[in-house]
Amino acid sequence: MQSFSYVRPTTVEEAIALLEEHGEGARLLAGGTDLVIELRNRWRKPKIVVDLKRIEELRPSIRQEDARLVITAGTVMADLAADERVRKHFPALVEAADVVGSIQIRNRATLAGNICNGSPAADTAPPLLVYGAEIVVAGKKGRRRVPVDEFIVGPGKVDLGPAELVTAIELPMPTPPIAAAYTRMTRRRGTDLASITLCCGVDANGTTRLAYGSVGPRALLVVDDTGVLADPAASDEDKAPTLARMFAAASPSPKSMRAGPEYRVAMLPVLGARALHTAIERLARSS
């Protein structure tokens, strides 16, 4: 593998100072399931790799603070699925975390890394968008909170300055509660990257939040306030025109080898209708 230096700071401040010192020459390492491949393939050539796993504040932990769950940057996919509070309040996030790679990957890959990597196919992006997650970013001037919808910019691009890092992802306990479901389309069952990622959430006010990825440069969030989609009594036919409009912004790349753009566009409302059904069922069961 190419040469680089390796350092493991023990505080967030120390990590930020290293980022300031090395600028573009530094690369953050959390789980490493993307970074190690990029290093081996020379897609990235950092002078220094900054390992975040010795920073106490970032160690894997999910805690409740007021009306939100705080998931530290070191928390891995397997931790999400094992946490009762995440399972209860944010099942769509568990469903997404559960299909990332294989068990070996889920034991290593972090939620924060999945978002910071900026892949349009990131499984956890749609549920975080639907649940209205906030990204906590630390920099020299202190901490800032960014809604995940603003944090995700484009392929490989997130709202993170050269001397900033993500310390946590926060999930507000929504009022009224959002009942959501995650689904995806892959070429085969088992370990695969998604051709479509999709999460649908409904609440008691009749608002439907739909987020989908892998069909454009970034995962998108669209909201239906008309109540049509969330209406358990309305037929699929009644919902179809509204649902179709939710996917108007999809623009899948013709260059992807995973699925053609026509197929992806045709499958979006199919997956959307399925996730909507599950979300409505979950809302009915929870109330």
Add this chain to the structure above:
Amino acid sequence: MNETMHMEMTVNGRVRSLDVAVNHTLLDVLRDDIGLTGTKECCVVGECGACTVLVDGIPMNSCLMLGIEADGAEVLTVEGLAEGGHLNRMQEAFLDTGAAQCGFCIPGQLMSATALLQRNPHPTVADINEALAGNLCRCAGYQQISAAILASVQGAAP
């Protein structure tokens, strides 16, 4: 010249104190520095699972970790499965059922299966399929592999 760092990890119960190149993966360190070549290098992108080892009891792809990241950890490789110089029950079951064909994926399969049985001593076939989804077998010996795991927990050859 590669930068090196000192690290200490316990591999198969034995403490190893060594200097490693910081750009070497855990897989490189196990195979080249320590000489434990049971763990296999195959896809090197985390898709095939041939390099699976247990780090602090948790299955991970050793090709996707830097060796230095395992500083302070306890690592179990396929060489650590034998008990008192004899293959353990699951290894014997793999032999009995013909689960090992070309054999290249088997160290990884054994490690994933070991981790599965540690947290779920009585898995169903569905549990096995899920736990081993990250371990590919290009001989397609999946039926025999899951049969071997079931046989080892039932304590009888199928």
